[in-house]
Amino acid sequence: MQELGFETVYSYNLGRETGVSPEQVRKDFSQFGMKGRKKGGYNINELLITIREIFRKDELQKVIVVGTGNMGNAILQYKGFQKNMIELVAAFDIDPSKYRKKLPVPVYSLDKLPKVVSDLNVKTAILTVPEQVAQGVVNLLIEAGITGVLSFAPTVLKVPPHITINQICIGHELESLIYHSLHLGDNKSGKEKC
Amino acid sequence: MQELGFETVYSYNLGRETGVSPEQVRKDFSQFGMKGRKKGGYNINELLITIREIFRKDELQKVIVVGTGNMGNAILQYKGFQKNMIELVAAFDIDPSKYRKKLPVPVYSLDKLPKVVSDLNVKTAILTVPEQVAQGVVNLLIEAGITGVLSFAPTVLKVPPHITINQICIGHELESLIYHSLHLGDNKSGKEKC
């Protein structure tokens, strides 16, 4: 909206575009001390500055990729992270030799992980290793100082409470969609359930 | 557990392994009429049969992939869907010529989509197209009869209420993790918040 020349925005604009109620937008903003003006709405510039502060978007946030199979490669090729001030700084694999080719970041052997993570002071990792080794690799990551993991492995990872795991299981997402499709007519009451 | 030779399982076993409370497991099972026996727990075989029925796991569930870029390719290469009784039956791209090589499923041009979807009676699609064209392609999908979409595009898709969209935004997942890492020490109260 800023690029389009707007200076202010209303909670219901943001709500409509993000699929959230305007009240929710206002509550969230209020939570972080982002003030608007009665009638005038919110100043877009102020919003952007505050959001940048909240997420520390003044500096690139470093992330590593562990596992350079199909999914790991796809993520490493993706060009859109810069927009979010996220930078993939390194990748790791058991056998880095066969993947070293045309990747935009250096690929290291797994046993280099502790050194690289501590040298670069990375705190966030994307995990794209086979299910069978996921828990073991997560343990290594935590050992190395990683505190947030985005895992694509379809398995529940056990981690201490100060570690955050975001799990993406494509299979489960699909099952959820298929379930909805199968039971489309079941919803007599009009209320969204399950 | 069945493969390990177990015949019964308790709600707290399943809870521990899935990161859910035992009560929740029992309530969910109860919701679907899955009965256990006092003391004896749940019969694993019965559970599997019922779950198979709920998700129609007796037959392969057909899914298409739209967009054969890096992410689409990675998903098409993934071998693990068969375990979930999910089968990727076709892929689509604006320019299918350059991707036809070693993919395990046929890749069609986008304008073949309506015919293929209706011929194969597919209801579920994975969307891995660039952000800019995502909304347009979703419209095509819905037009063709798709009712569930798993989208990797980092944009909010507007769809009618009977369509289910599951959105995976890797950038947002990372931002969430980074936020947690940045504010690890903030949590004085001991309660998990935000």
Add this chain to the structure above:
DNA sequence: ATCTTTATGTTACAGATTTCACAATAAAGA
């Protein structure tokens, strides 16, 4: 200057979800 309109910020309410508590009871053991 006063009234009307519009959008925020917050409080009160309603709904949904999760946890807790425990009665019921089948199985195991005495």
Add this chain to the structure above:
DNA sequence: TCTTTATTGTGAAATCTGTAACATAAAGAT
């Protein structure tokens, strides 16, 4: 056969989340 024990199934309580309502401030109209 009786007692004990372990686990289910569920109703009530607590918590969390989302929605609605409204008081308030700014802007514009009369």
